Amino acid sequence: MQEELRTEPKLKSKTESQLTVLKLGGSVITKKDEPMTPNLKVMQRLAKEIADASVEHMIIVHGGGSFGHPLAKQYKIKEGYKDPTQIEGFLKTHQAMLELNKLVVDALIRHNIPAFSISPSSCVVTKGSRIQIFYDSTLTRLLNTGFVPVLFGDAVLDNNTGFNILSGDQLIATLAIRFKADKIILGVDVDGLYTADPKTNARANLMPHITLPNLKTLMHNIEEAKVTDVTGGMLGKISELIPAINADIKTFIVNASKEANVYKALKGEKVAGTLIEKE
Amino acid sequence: MQEELRTEPKLKSKTESQLTVLKLGGSVITKKDEPMTPNLKVMQRLAKEIADASVEHMIIVHGGGSFGHPLAKQYKIKEGYKDPTQIEGFLKTHQAMLELNKLVVDALIRHNIPAFSISPSSCVVTKGSRIQIFYDSTLTRLLNTGFVPVLFGDAVLDNNTGFNILSGDQLIATLAIRFKADKIILGVDVDGLYTADPKTNARANLMPHITLPNLKTLMHNIEEAKVTDVTGGMLGKISELIPAINADIKTFIVNASKEANVYKALKGEKVAGTLIEKE
Numbered sequence: 170m171q172e173e174l175r176t177e178p179k180l181k182s183k184t185e186s187q188l189t190v191l192k193l194g195g196s197v198i199t200k201k202d203e204p205m206t207p208n209l210k211v212m213q214r215l216a217k218e219i220a221d222a223s224v225e226h227m228i229i230v231h232g233g234g235s236f237g238h239p240l241a242k243q244y245k246i247k248e249g250y251k252d253p254t255q256i257e258g259f260l261k262t263h264q265a266m267l268e269l270n271k272l273v274v275d276a277l278i279r280h281n282i283p284a285f286s287i288s289p290s291s292c293v294v295t296k297g298s299r300i301q302i303f304y305d306s307t308l309t310r311l312l313n314t315g316f317v318p319v320l321f322g323d324a325v326l327d328n329n330t331g332f333n334i335l336s337g338d339q340l341i342a343t344l345a346i347r348f349k350a351d352k353i354i355l356g357v358d359v360d361g362l363y364t365a366d367p368k369t370n371a372r373a374n375l376m377p378h379i380t381l382p383n384l385k386t387l388m389h390n391i392e393e394a395k396v397t398d399v400t401g402g403m404l405g406k407i408s409e410l411i412p413a414i415n416a417d418i419k420t421f422i423v424n425a426s427k428e429a430n431v432y433k434a435l436k437g438e439k440v441a442g443t444l445i446e447k448e
Numbered sequence: 449m450q451e452e453l454r455t456e457p458k459l460k461s462k463t464e465s466q467l468t469v470l471k472l473g474g475s476v477i478t479k480k481d482e483p484m485t486p487n488l489k490v491m492q493r494l495a496k497e498i499a500d501a502s503v504e505h506m507i508i509v510h511g512g513g514s515f516g517h518p519l520a521k522q523y524k525i526k527e528g529y530k531d532p533t534q535i536e537g538f539l540k541t542h543q544a545m546l547e548l549n550k551l552v553v554d555a556l557i558r559h560n561i562p563a564f565s566i567s568p569s570s571c572v573v574t575k576g577s578r579i580q581i582f583y584d585s586t587l588t589r590l591l592n593t594g595f596v597p598v599l600f601g602d603a604v605l606d607n608n609t610g611f612n613i614l615s616g617d618q619l620i621a622t623l624a625i626r627f628k629a630d631k632i633i634l635g636v637d638v639d640g641l642y643t644a645d646p647k648t649n650a651r652a653n654l655m656p657h658i659t660l661p662n663l664k665t666l667m668h669n670i671e672e673a674k675v676t677d678v679t680g681g682m683l684g685k686i687s688e689l690i691p692a693i694n695a696d697i698k699t700f701i702v703n704a705s706k707e708a709n710v711y712k713a714l715k716g717e718k719v720a721g722t723l724i725e726k727e
Contacts, residue, residue, distance in 0.1 A: 260557050260564060264550065267565060271546055278539050285539060286546060291570035294585050304583035306573050310605045326589045 186226045187351030188312070189435065190341050191219070194357040195232025195322070197425045198273060201358075204239050207269060212276040215356070215431055220280040222435035226312065228344050229277070229284070229319045232337045236269040237262055237322060241334050247298070249330025259332050262324040263290060270321050283316045289323040289335055296328040300335065300343050312348060320344070338409035345413040353410065353418055354434045356425025361443030362403050378444050381414050407445065420445040465505045466630030467591070468714065469620050470498070473636040474511025474601070476704045477552060480637075483518050486548060491555040494635070494710055499559040501714035505591065507623050508556070508563070508598045511616045515548040516541055516601060520613050526577070528609025538611050541603040542569060549600050562595045568602040568614055575607040579614065579622050591627060599623070617688035624692040632689065632697055633713045635704025640722030641682050657723045660693050686724065699724040 193215060200206040219229075233241070241247060244258020270286055277284035292304040311318045322337035345353050365373035379387075388404055403422065414420050423434045423442035433440035472494060479485040498508075512520070520526060523537020549565055556563035571583040590597045601616035624632050644652035658666075667683055682701065693699050702713045702721035712719035 256562055257557075260553075260562060263564060264553060264557065267546065267550055271543065271550070274539075274543060278536075278543065283535055283539060285542060285569075286567070288565070288567035288570045290564075291567045291586055292583060294589060302585050304571060304585070306581050306583070307570055307605055310573060310607070314605075314610065326586055326593075328589070331593065 188345075188348050189224050189227045190345045190348075190350045190353045191227060191229050191431070191435070192337060192341050192353070192355045192357075193229065193231040193273070194355070194425060195234025195236070195238065195337070196358040197234075197356060198231060199234030199236055199269065201235055204235050205265065205268075206235055207272050209272070209276075211426070212273060213279075214428065215425060216276040216280040216282065218429065218432035219277065219435065220282050222432050224435050225315070227317050228308075228312070228348070228350075229273075229317060230337045230341050230344070231270070231273050231319070231321045233266055233269065233322045236265040237324075237334075240265055241324070246324055246332060247334045249298075249327060250332055255332075259324050262334070266321050266323050270319065273321075274319050277317070277319065284319045285311055285316045287311070287318045287320050289320050289340060290325040293323075293335060293340075294326050294328055295333050295335055297330065298327065298333045298335075300339060301328055303343065303347070305347065308344075308348075336409060338406050342410050342413040345418050346416050350413075350418050353413060353420040354431070355406070355410075355420065355422045356431050356434075357403070357406075357422060358424065358426045359403060359422075360424045360427075360441055361422045362407070362445075375441065376443050377441075378446070381411070381445065381447050384411075384414075384445060410445075414445055414447055417447050467624075467627050468503050468506045469624045469627075469629045469632045470506060470508050470710070470714070471616060471620050471632070471634045471636075472508065472510040472552070473634070473704060474513025474515070474517065474616070475637040476513075476635060477510060478513030478515055478548065480514055483514050484544065484547075485514055486551050488551070488555075490705070491552060492558075493707065494704060495555040495559040495561065497708065497711035498556065498714065499561050501711050503714050504594070506596050507587075507591070507627070507629075508552075508596060509616045509620050509623070510549070510552050510598070510600045512545055512548065512601045515544040516603075516613075519544055520603070525603055525611060526613050528577075528606060529611055534611075538603050541613070545600050545602050549598065552600075553598050556596070556598065563598045564590055564595045566590075566597045566599050568599050568619060569604040572602075572614060572619075573605050573607055574612050574614055576609065577606060577612045577614075579618060580607055582622065582626070584626065587623075587627075615688060617685050621689050621692040624697050625695050629692075629697050632692060632699040633710070634685070634689075634699065634701045635710050635713075636682070636685075636701060637703065637705045638682060638701075639703045639720055640701045641686070641724075654720065655722050656720075657725070660690070660724070660726050663690075663693075663724060689724075693724055693726055696726050 240262040244255045274284045274286045294302040325335045327333040363373040367373040423430045519541040523534045553563045553565045573581040604614045606612040642652040646652040702709045
């Protein structure tokens, strides 16, 4: 890392450009079926795409993939504290997420992005798994001075249940609303939202554009039919983002496993995916 | 890690016992003269000593040693933001500290201590290198439910100078006062406070006990004489702790590089070192 940081943070008092919140899905940056295994090649590629896009004002949030999820599931952390054997799982889930976060931030710094790790459990307390307290002074200062804060789904303390998992998706919606983001880019391992599960239904079509009312109707129908998510699991993730979409923040789902998609989405270039808008 | 966590946090609403704040010096847990090299053997030994002492209510803070210090020095992070080339150093110092912290917390968890990493830069903002804002909801909850928060000297944001180094010693004094600690144990790589530098003066004697007024006189004399710290560098560290000592928190300096010293200090057993008291 001989050359200077490409984005050259100026420690300026206020940034003019619009904020982008970028999610790097856990299934993209880790090897899904191998516990605690990062996908370093993809991390490097994504770091390069983000650097090449030269977005000035950005927050990055990443998921847990094969680092956080298996541990959280094994110890039932999402159910809150029930017995002492879970404590080891709570601690290990947090440590696993810190380990993954270090790799992500290292990759970003290597590509001259002024990435600074923020540990959600150090500044967030949830209540019944919803964010109750969010200390954001550090985040505000980081953004105002040109840094790129990097957060992640984390094992956090909960005022009702003792502890819980704060999903990267809830974090994204909260951050996007609080910091008045212009857009959210969800980099996941599918191409977007489908009319049916593309893995089982040959007639499934990618929806390039959907409005919030239509999205809600789709969700309602699925709930009524008491079936599993026919769209292949994306609707569950998106439901966390509804408050942000409702606040008029454009949300774009794109397949980050495919080369150049995140770059194009960041640059506002044409790319396959699903755009969700308020109306 | 088959057996249950030894200390078995009970997620109780309030803890009865007195709080101990333990510092693990950077020179103890890293190899001082080898950049980015942990002393894993010492970390494991200290984790075992802490586990064996079964202290219920504790905060651990560790220093940077050969992880944080060389980078912070090279990029002059303590001087605050002056030019863009420092930004890389600021980011790398933070990453290095997160890496060291992971090793410390892993060692503690391996010894069944319910250790939970708190990233100081995620919850503290300094002003002119002094702590200005400290978000402590997570810390309070961790302590009240039986966890052991683990913090560290960190590269933090500063409202005057852009960024700065928050020393583990300033952190310790602040935490000890805020959470009404009973005692502070400073685990360093010297035996305590000497009447002269033991490395150069054969007549230097270890002071087993010193009161705050006497400590201040000693500091004043050194300042008057315009000499470097004759006690071998310990006075500088201790000056950060004066507010805590003044708040009647007993501060005990002990050589953590020597086996069983930290265990004995935690248990309140007799051990060589320097006790500093208000009066």
